[in-house]
Amino acid sequence: MKITGVPATIGLVGFALELSVAWAHALAHPLEVTLSDPHGLLLEPYAVRDEITSLLSDAGVRPDWTEFRGPAAGAGAEVNIVVSPSVPSGPGWTLEPTAMGVYLTDGESSVVFVFHRSILSALGLPAARERLLDPKERRDVRRALARVAVHEVIHRLVPGLRHAEGGLMQSDLDRNALTRRRIEIDEVSRNALVKAVASLAFTGRAGRK
Numbered sequence: 001m002k003i004t005g006v007p008a009t010i011g012l013v014g015f016a017l018e019l020s021v022a023w024a025h026a027l028a029h030p031l032e033v034t035l036s037d038p039h040g041l042l043l044e045p046y047a048v049r050d051e052i053t054s055l056l057s058d059a060g061v062r063p064d065w066t067e068f069r070g071p072a073a074g075a076g077a078e079v080n081i082v083v084s085p086s087v088p089s090g091p092g093w094t095l096e097p098t099a100m101g102v103y104l105t106d107g108e109s110s111v112v113f114v115f116h117r118s119i120l121s122a123l124g125l126p127a128a129r130e131r132l133l134d135p136k137e138r139r140d141v142r143r144a145l146a147r148v149a150v151h152e153v154i155h156r157l158v159p160g161l162r163h164a165e166g167g168l169m170q171s172d173l174d175r176n177a178l179t180r181r182r183i184e185i186d187e188v189s190r191n192a193l194v195k196a197v198a199s200l201a202f203t204g205r206a207g208r209k
Helices: 006-028 045-058 116-122 127-132 135-157 175-179 187-203
Strands: 031-036 063-065 079-084 101-103 111-115
Touching: 031 045, 045 063, 045 135, 079 135, 101 135, 111 116, 111 135, 116 127, 116 135, 116 175, 135 175, 135 187
Parallel strands: 031 063, 031 079, 079 111
Antiparallel strands: 101 111
């Protein structure tokens, strides 16, 4: 589509200014995040946190971590990432057994779950030898956990965001996407995330507009 004319130019300038303001707000008002591991599944929780920080920073968002509390779930943060052993079952849960993560759609909730065994399975690693992993396997687990978590965080903060054709926000995060050295966040998802985080400066809680 070809865009011509002064009104179109003004519109593009206005969009660029709006986005610049959003980026400034997102950086000035960091996203409050907690990481909770109630079952003690993470071998290197702070390393996982660092991976999450790197991904969010690449998207233009500065996370503000509350103290890691081990078995206690974070409360009051704008996003609470909870590591769960496996996909829950029972009333209210309709996830595929292979699901690696989910965000709660309740507008009052800020919780994002990542499912540890599903992620290990996607990497071809049996849970039974989890604590015997070599350094490369541990690195792969850290990357995968962080990427699934940030994927779901973005969906939680930007309800209705479509999956991208590739990168972090593609619909199917395969082993290559979970473990390769770098993974990109597409421009549409990145801009939507920045605007959502900027809006939290005025609302004080994810999901409330």
